[in-house]
Amino acid sequence: MSEYRRYVALGDSFTEGVGDADASRPNGLRGWADRVAEQLDSRTTDFRYANLAVRGRLLDRIVSEQVDTAVGLAPDLVTIYAGGNDMMRPKFDVDALVSRYDDAIGALTATGATVVMFTAYDAGWSPVFGKLRGRNAVYNELVREVADRHGARIVDFWRFDEYDDLRMWDWDRLHMSPLGHRNMATRVLDALGAPHDIEPVHLDAPPQQTKSDERRENLVWAKDFLLPWIGRRVRGTSSGDGVAPKRPELAPIS
Known part of the structure; x- marks a missing residue:
């Protein structure tokens, strides 16, 4: 496992930590990225962490506002999730969207940093968000191709069945609950091959x-x-x- 000292997190509400409230933290949120940073910090010296994510951001604004800033910070680890808010818009060109995402991932991997991407969650069970299942599946396959092309790692949220339980979601059913964020932190750390002591999430029958x-x-x-x-x-x-x-x-x- 590589030892990471300069971690930059990019994206929207997923990465900002919405759904995992903590009044003691900036923006009143903790989230999975903070939890990942805490674990990496506990196992190295001179660790630094930035989180540029802002809730509600579409992919173009994530790219224009966050990617160049992240490159300038010379990270050795980047996590990025983008496109989720775009996919909930009525008009959506998945090929054009992923083409812009591809350019952004290329710029991030060119820094030499380890880059971690995410697929979108399979909300097929949801009466509302389940209607997006087809476009999400196409987006995910294109994202996997981008990751393969640039040597990025994938956290394949689409395949995480544990999120079929509503207790993994906040009251709005769109953002993860504290349990969901804790579980996502373990998924990211496992994808990095990074040891951690986060307690696994085990849920009894609802x-x-x-x-x-x-x-x-x-x-x-x-x-x-x-x-x-x-x-x-x-x-x-x-x-x-x-x-x-x-x-x-x-x-x-x-």
Whole structure:
């Protein structure tokens, strides 16, 4: 295993840590990337970590705002997830999107850093997000080709069946819960071959719900999350408007 000392995390809400609230941290979030950084920091000296991710960012803004900055930080490890918000837009050109992503990954791997990419999750079970399953599958196959072309590593979220449990997701069913973030940290560290002491996530069978309970929960979710989310799409606004990266510079964990 390589020893990493300069880790830069790029992306959107997935990498920023939305769903894993911690008031003591920048932006009030922890997330899987912070957990990965903590584990790497505990096993090396002079470790530095930056997290440039901002919730709601589309791929083009991730590339324009984060990639050149990351290259300038001379990292030896980069994680990047981009494209998830694009795939939820009504109009979507997957080939053009992945072509831009390909250029960005080429720029990152040219630094000599280890680059870790992610596939999109298979939300086929979801009545709403499951409608995106076909385009997500095509995107994932193209992302795997990009990773192969540039020698990047893949964390294949599409194949992680443990996320079929709603307890791995926050109340909005779009962002991971603290358990989901903790599990993702182990998946990333395992992909790097990095030792860690994060406690594995083991879930008992979920409690049984009546159809009435499910309908009530679905109505609350639609009112509190889905309708406001659709409203932002219509208005052209983003949850990330006015949000700054939580760790814009390479700096010690503490």
